Amino acid sequence: MIDTSVVPKNILRIMEEKHISQYTLSKESGVARVAINRWLNHGSLPRLDTVALVAKALGVTIDELTEGMIK
Numbered sequence: 001m002i003d004t005s006v007v008p009k010n011i012l013r014i015m016e017e018k019h020i021s022q023y024t025l026s027k028e029s030g031v032a033r034v035a036i037n038r039w040l041n042h043g044s045l046p047r048l049d050t051v052a053l054v055a056k057a058l059g060v061t062i063d064e065l066t067e068g069m070i071k
Contacts, residue, residue: 003068004043004045005043006066006067006068007039007045007046007051007065007066008039008040008043008044008045008046010064010065010066010067010068011025011036011039011040011054011058011065012040014058014060014064014065015058018058018059020058022036022037022040025054025057025058028057029050029053029054029056029057030053031046031050031053031054035050036054048062051065051066
């Protein structure tokens, strides 16, 4: 089973740990702030290529963002 809420939760957790705002993540990753907001507040799942951009901007691996997604 795939838990689609895992990636947004992991993004938010890492943002909080590193004190990164949605604005900063948007600027560093090149992903629209409205898209980031949609993931974090509405649980939508980003595309894999976007996950790679976000992971790079957060200084983590794609595996760290997707950890726990498949149960």
